[in-house]
Amino acid sequence: MEKLYIHEIRPDGEISTVGLFYSREEAEKIVAQLQSLPEKSGCRYEIVEEETVR
Amino acid sequence: MRGTTPRREQGMADPVLASMVHAMGLESAPHYSAAKPGIQAYRNRWAELAKFRDGPVNPQRIEGNDPAGMARQIKAKAMELGADLVGICRLQPHMIDLGKDVPHEFAIAACVAEDYEKVLLGADAVEEEAMRVYAKCAEIATDLAAHIRSCGYPARAHHNGGREVQAIPIFYQVGFGELGRHGSLIHEKYGSSFRPGIVTTDLPLAEDRPREFGVQDFCLNCNVCRLNCPGDAIPDDYVRTHGIKRWLIDLEKCYPYSRLREEYCHLCVDVCPYNVKSHPDTFRAFLKQRKKVGYKTPQSR
Ligand code: SF4
Ligand code: SF4
Numbered sequence: 001m002e003k004l005y006i007h008e009i010r011p012d013g014e015i016s017t018v019g020l021f022y023s024r025e026e027a028e029k030i031v032a033q034l035q036s037l038p039e040k041s042g043c044r045y046e047i048v049e050e051e052t053v054r
Numbered sequence: 055m056r057g058t059t060p061r062r063e064q065g066m067a068d069p070v071l072a073s074m075v076h077a078m079g080l081e082s083a084p085h086y087s088a089a090k091p092g093i094q095a096y097r098n099r100w101a102e103l104a105k106f107r108d109g110p111v112n113p114q115r116i117e118g119n120d121p122a123g124m125a126r127q128i129k130a131k132a133m134e135l136g137a138d139l140v141g142i143c144r145l146q147p148h149m150i151d152l153g154k155d156v157p158h159e160f161a162i163a164a165c166v167a168e169d170y171e172k173v174l175l176g177a178d179a180v181e182e183e184a185m186r187v188y189a190k191c192a193e194i195a196t197d198l199a200a201h202i203r204s205c206g207y208p209a210r211a212h213h214n215g216g217r218e219v220q221a222i223p224i225f226y227q228v229g230f231g232e233l234g235r236h237g238s239l240i241h242e243k244y245g246s247s248f249r250p251g252i253v254t255t256d257l258p259l260a261e262d263r264p265r266e267f268g269v270q271d272f273c274l275n276c277n278v279c280r281l282n283c284p285g286d287a288i289p290d291d292y293v294r295t296h297g298i299k300r301w302l303i304d305l306e307k308c309y310p311y312s313r314l315r316e317e318y319c320h321l322c323v324d325v326c327p328y329n330v331k332s333h334p335d336t337f338r339a340f341l342k343q344r345k346k347v348g349y350k351t352p353q354s355r
Contacts (some may be wrong), residue, residue, distance in 0.1 A: 001306050003072070005293070006311050017293035019060060020302040022070045033152055037058060051293050051302075 004047050006031060011042035017051075055157065057150025061222055062305075070305050071313055078314065088316035090178070096185035097214075100192040104215035107196065108208075115206025118258045125260040128162060131201055136162040136207045138248065139241065139264045141228025145219070145254055149227070149297060154218040158208065160261075164198055168191045168247040170333040171338045173324045175179045181318035184249065188214050191251030199253045207222045209255035221250040226298070229262045232269035235301045236279040236288060236322035240269045245328035269328070270299045274304035279322040284311045284343060284352035288322060319352060 004027045006018035018034070021027040024047065031045045066072050066082060075083050089097070118124065125142055143149075145161045166187045172179040195211035202209035212219045222239050226232070231241040238246035254342040280288040287307035292299040312319040325344060328338045344351075 001073070003304070003306070008292075011158075015294065016297070017295050017300065017302075019062075019295075020304070022306065026069060030152065033060075034058065037056065039147065040058065051289075051291055053159070 003050075004049060005051055006042075007046045007048065007052075009044040009046065017043075021047075045046070055145060055147055055150060055155065057152050057154045057156065057218065058147040059150065059152055059223070061151045061220065068305075071309055074306070074309055074314060079240045083309075083313040084316050085313045085318065088279070090182075092182055093185045096182075096189040096218070100213055101191040101195045102215070102216035103192045103211070103213065105209045107198065107199065107202055107213075107216050111203045111208050112206045121258045122260040128202070128257070128259060131197055132162065135164070135197050136166060136190055137194050137251070138167040138232060139163070139165040139244070141225075141230055143224060143261050144258045146223075146227070149219055149223045151220065152232075153162040156210070156218050157256075158210065159256050160220060160254065161191050161228075162198065162253045162255065162257050162259070163221070163224050163228050163230065164194050164251045164253065165225075165230070165248045166194065166251070167332075168249065170245075170247050170324075170329055171336050174336060174343070177318040177320070180320050180324065184211050184318075184320065187249045191249050193251075195251035195253050198251075199255070202253065202255050202257050205257065206263035207255055207257035208255065209253055212252040212254065213250075215251070216258060219252055221252065222253060222298075224297060225250070226264055227262075229265035232266055233298060233300060234269055234279070234326060234328070235276070235292075236271040236326060237301060237303045238323055240326065240328045242267055243332050245326050245332070246323045247329060273299075273301070276327065278325050278327060279350045280307060280344070282321050282325045283308075284319070284321070284350045285309075286350070287311075315352065317352070321352075325332070 001022045008016045027047045125337035129140040172183045199209040199211040225239040234240040285307040287304045
């Protein structure tokens with residue numbers, strides 16, 4: 001199974017890991033839901049295999 | 055208030071578990087198919103309570119101008135209903151499931167401790183105790199929410215029968231303790247041997263504060279849960295979520311032991327040294343058993 005971390009990068013540069021997911025489809029669905037929230041509009045998301053942001 | 059934290063679905067609704075089960079040519083996870091009648095009865099109990107999570111609010115509202123006094127009363131009520139630990143915080147978006155709306159200002163965590171002595175009796179006894187406590191928490195949350203509604207304030211119970219909030223961020227914020235390497239929150243007296251009942255409400259309440267007493271630093275050097283995990287599912291490295299260290303359990307490695315076998319697995323929590331304070335003799339006897347069967351052996355005695 002694929003292992004993918006979603007990291008949230010906040011406007012001030014702080015990184016907060018959303019979680020560990022097991023398919024790109026699941027991870028992308030979660031990122032899309034997060035991006036639709038007004039309070040997250042300034043955040044960027046990375047879906048990566050590493051525990052840390054590239 | 056709309057939530058921002060994804061929830062991993064439980065049971066066969068979890069896509070990771072479903073795909074592993076289907077790859078074995080099965081319809082359901084062996085752990086669930088093998089549930090004994092006593093355990094099934096507890097599951098039925100929280101399912102029955104699902105329809106009483108929310109309800110009509112008494113139009114005659116009691117005075118709400120003393121949040122500290124009201125918090126004391128609510129905590130006393132939760133204890134009277136059978137809770138061992140009660141804490142209150144202001145509800146925040148990261149405590150709510152992603153996309154779910156909870157229209158309340160406060161969260162009350164009313165938790166029940168498990169009888170740690172059961173660890174010496176094996177996995178079935180540990181599981182039955184966990185399910186008993188989950189059912190008790192569902193009853194407490196249901197009754198506490200009904201009590202608050204009878205005082206004239208909206209209130210909703212969250213438990214295994216239905217929930218929109220997440221226990222760990224609430225436990226942290228109400229000051230129960232800190233998140234451990236094994237993925238559960240650690241209380242200084244009960245370790246992680248307690249289960250959640252939660253009520254969200256608009257009743258004005260004084261808030262508790264987070265309390266840190268060195269758990270996360272201790273976890274950096276303690277590897278007892280990792281050494282005992284039969285699936286090697288507990289990681290060395292941590293990530294940070296909202297500034298707090300979090301060790302993410304690898305479910306693909308955990309499930310073969312915790313869901314794809316008939317026997318329950320709760321070893322990571324049961325071997326944690328934070329159980330020693332409440333049950334020193336049992337903890338030592340249990341660790342002796344673990345050494346005898348061999349660390350990483352998927353059996354509890
Ligand atoms: S439940 Fe069992 S297999 Fe899963 S992380 Fe804990 S000890 Fe490991
Ligand atoms: S067993 Fe040790 S490392 Fe694991 S959660 Fe408990 S204190 Fe932390």
